[in-house]
Amino acid sequence: MEDSFIKALSEIVGAQYTLSDPESLACYGYDSTPELQSRPGVVVLPGNSEEIARVMALCEGAGVRVTPRGSGTNLSGGSISFDSGVVLQTSRMNRILEIDEENLTATVETGVITSTLHREVEAKGLFYPPDPGSMNISTMGGNVAENSGGLRGLKYGVTDDYVMGLKTILANGEILKTGGKVVKDVAGYNLNQLLVSSEGTLGVFSEITVKLIPKPQTKKTMLVHFPQLEQAALTVSHIIAARIIPATLEFLDRTTIKCVEDYAHVGLPLDVDAVLLIEVDGHPAQVEEDAAGIRSICERHHCSFFQTAASTEEALKLATARRVALSALARVRPTTILEDATVPRSCIAPMVKLIQDTAKKYDLLIGTFGHAGDGNLHPTCLTDERNPDEIKRAHQAFGEIFEATIAMGGTITGEHGVGVAKKKYLPKLVGESGLKVMRGIKGAFDPRGILNPGKIF
Ligand SMILES: Cc1cc2nc3c(=O)[nH]c(=O)nc-3n(C[C@H](O)[C@H](O)[C@H](O)COP(=O)(O)OP(=O)(O)OC[C@H]3O[C@@H](n4cnc5c(N)ncnc54)[C@H](O)[C@@H]3O)c2cc1C
Numbered sequence: 001m002e003d004s005f006i007k008a009l010s011e012i013v014g015a016q017y018t019l020s021d022p023e024s025l026a027c028y029g030y031d032s033t034p035e036l037q038s039r040p041g042v043v044v045l046p047g048n049s050e051e052i053a054r055v056m057a058l059c060e061g062a063g064v065r066v067t068p069r070g071s072g073t074n075l076s077g078g079s080i081s082f083d084s085g086v087v088l089q090t091s092r093m094n095r096i097l098e099i100d101e102e103n104l105t106a107t108v109e110t111g112v113i114t115s116t117l118h119r120e121v122e123a124k125g126l127f128y129p130p131d132p133g134s135m136n137i138s139t140m141g142g143n144v145a146e147n148s149g150g151l152r153g154l155k156y157g158v159t160d161d162y163v164m165g166l167k168t169i170l171a172n173g174e175i176l177k178t179g180g181k182v183v184k185d186v187a188g189y190n191l192n193q194l195l196v197s198s199e200g201t202l203g204v205f206s207e208i209t210v211k212l213i214p215k216p217q218t219k220k221t222m223l224v225h226f227p228q229l230e231q232a233a234l235t236v237s238h239i240i241a242a243r244i245i246p247a248t249l250e251f252l253d254r255t256t257i258k259c260v261e262d263y264a265h266v267g268l269p270l271d272v273d274a275v276l277l278i279e280v281d282g283h284p285a286q287v288e289e290d291a292a293g294i295r296s297i298c299e300r301h302h303c304s305f306f307q308t309a310a311s312t313e314e315a316l317k318l319a320t321a322r323r324v325a326l327s328a329l330a331r332v333r334p335t336t337i338l339e340d341a342t343v344p345r346s347c348i349a350p351m352v353k354l355i356q357d358t359a360k361k362y363d364l365l366i367g368t369f370g371h372a373g374d375g376n377l378h379p380t381c382l383t384d385e386r387n388p389d390e391i392k393r394a395h396q397a398f399g400e401i402f403e404a405t406i407a408m409g410g411t412i413t414g415e416h417g418v419g420v421a422k423k424k425y426l427p428k429l430v431g432e433s434g435l436k437v438m439r440g441i442k443g444a445f446d447p448r449g450i451l452n453p454g455k456i457f
Contacts, residue, residue, distance in 0.1 A: 001041030001084065005042075005062060005064065009044050009055060012046070012058065017046070017047070018042065019045075020041075020042045020043075025043065028040055028043045028069065028072075028089065029080065030072070031073065033076055033077040033080075033421055035337075036420065037080070038082045039081075040081040041084040041085055042086055042087070043086070043088075044087070044088055044089070045089050046093070048206070049167060049175060052169045053169050053174070054173065059085075059450055060173065060450055064086055065083050065085030065086070065450045065451075065452075065453050066086045066087075066088050067080065067085060067086070067087050069087050069088065069089045070089075070090055071091070071134075071137045071138050071139050073138045074146055074416065074419065075416040076413070076419025077419040078145070078146070078200060078417055078420075080420075083453065085453075090109075090110045093112075094109060094113070095108070095109045095112070097109060099124060100181065101124060101126070103181045104126065105181050105209050106128065106212055107165070107208070107210075109207060110139060110141030110205045110208060111141060113140075114130070114136075114138050114139070114143055115131075125215050126215055127215040127216065128210060128212055129213070130143060130148060130152070130156075131152050132148040132149065132150045140208050140210075141208065143159045144163055144166070144195070145197070145205065146415065147159050147197035151247075151371065152247045152248055153371055153376075154249050155247045155281075160196040160197065162211045163192055163209075164180065164209045165177070165178065165180040165208070166179060166208055166209070167207035171445065171446040171450050171451045175206075178191040178192045179209065181209060199417050199419060200451060202441070202442065202445040217282065217283055219315070220279065220291045220309070221314075222276075222295070222308050223276070223277055223321065224303045224306050225268075225275055226272055226302070226303050226304065227272050227304050229253070229349060229352055231274075231303070232251065234349070235303070236249060236251070236348060238301070240345065242293055244280070244290045244293050246280045246294070246373065247279045247280060248277060248278065248322075249373030250278075250369070250371060251348070252275045252325060253274055253352060253356075253368040253369065255365065255366070255367035256329060256367040257274075259325075259331075263327065264324050269304075269305065277322045280294065325367075325378075326378075326380065333382040334383075335382075335385040336382060339379050339398055339401070339402075340376070340377075340413040340422075341401055341405040341410060341414075342374070342375055342376045342405070343377070343409070343410035344375055345372075345375040347375065347409075348377070350408070351410075352368055354404050355377070355401055358397045358400050364383065364390070364393060365381070368380065381394045381398070406425075411429060417456075418456045423457055438456070438457055
């Protein structure tokens with residue numbers, strides 16, 4: 001990248017927030033996606049919306065490509081600049097601008113860490129439910145761009161259920177305000193919802209207004225062991241069929257259970273096929289009734305052990321089994337390929353079985369965990385990217401897993417986004433007409449194609 005262009009950027013954001021030394025560029029050359037690395041030409045850290053707007057206008061004028069970046073925790077290669085362009089990193093924009101207790105909204109700058117918002121609103125008796133496993137690191141802007149889910153998705157939904165307003169900087173530097181604090185708004189196309197999940201390809205979010213809800217009065221956490229996978233899967237379907245909607249209904253398979261136990265020593269059994277982590281919350285009477293109903297359904301499906309947390313500390317310990325699943329798997333081999341296959345809930349048992357059979361067929365170690373209540377599974381291949389043969393087999397296996405996912409009426413990604421990692425599967429899922437509409441939308445927002453090029457399609 002030319003020195004004169006870097007100087008022009010530094011005149012906008014300040015020299016100390018314009019990074020072009022090789023060490024810094026190396027740090028921003030990867031994210032949480034395995035196998036993908038590419039150094040940007042320069043990294044800028046703007047401090048406010050106006051600086052983002054000026055950076056975008058400068059880059060668009062010069063035809064320089066820009067990749068927005070929050071904390072780089074995405075799992076689809078979305079925050080890597082593959083053409084030596086500008087990485088626009090948002091960590092300086094980390095202020096909670098307002099918690100409006102009358103309208104039950106919070107407005108934040110894009111770089112606010114998700115769990116910081118949780119803490120601040122919960123101190124006021126309010127609740128922002130989306131809780132991705134990465135919530136202690138991920139930014140709100142990244143959550144919106146990926147439409148992140150979390151462990152509470154079954155009852156409370158995902159990020160787009162909470163986004164009410166956005167301030168977005170377009171590719172040419174114009175500022176677009178969509179939505180706001182109003183609960184109802186049907187004026188024209190729903191641009192808010194279109195921008196959620198756009199993976200940094202349509203605009204750069206600078207401010208986000210989200211809906212808050214009252215904090216649930218109480219919750220109960222349960223951990224249930226199942227000797228057989230099918231019983232666990234049937235339990236999931238039957239809990240929902242009984243009109244009980246837990247806040248959390250998470251699944252760990254045998255491989256994951258073993259890795260979690262080796263890592264966290266939480267007392268998980270090593271001789272069962274599956275463990276479910278279940279959490280119900282709300283009014284105390286409702287919580288008691290739901291927990292009793294869940295217990296009886298689990299027992300009817302021959303669970304071998306049913307544990308209810310007796311205290312907040314014990315609840316945290318039980319939840320740890322699921323919260324640490326990815327870290328526990330990731331320490332087994334040097335490379336972790338975490339996928340995001342999502343199927344209708346009724347297909348969980350056949351899907352997990354198919355993943356296990358595919359792992360055997362390709363001689364791979366794959367652990368599966370995930371949001372069973374949402375049908376959102378994370379088959380996680382523990383491998384080593386220095387072993388090309390094994391990596392090739394891993395990709396073949398995931399190709400078959402995604403074929404089956406689509407055939408079951410599912411999707412290639414429930415929450416991690418397409419990025420570059422999954423774009424080869426997208427045509428099969430959305431078809432040529434889907435791709436044509438998406439390309440048209442991209443062209444309308446970013447005619448010169450400078451925002452996060454090469455991502456999604
Ligand atoms: C251990 C671990 C656990 C995880 N658990 C979950 C989970 O439970 N649920 C889940 O959904 N995901 C999960 N993820 C994935 C990831 O954390 C989420 O996608 C998260 O939202 C990314 O946030 P980020 O700030 O790191 O964004 P980044 O990774 O920096 O960026 C993600 C995408 O958003 C774009 N982007 C970032 N900021 C902006 C902005 N201001 N404007 C426009 N575009 C922007 C980037 O260009 C990129 O395409 C997990 C990841 C890890 C490593």
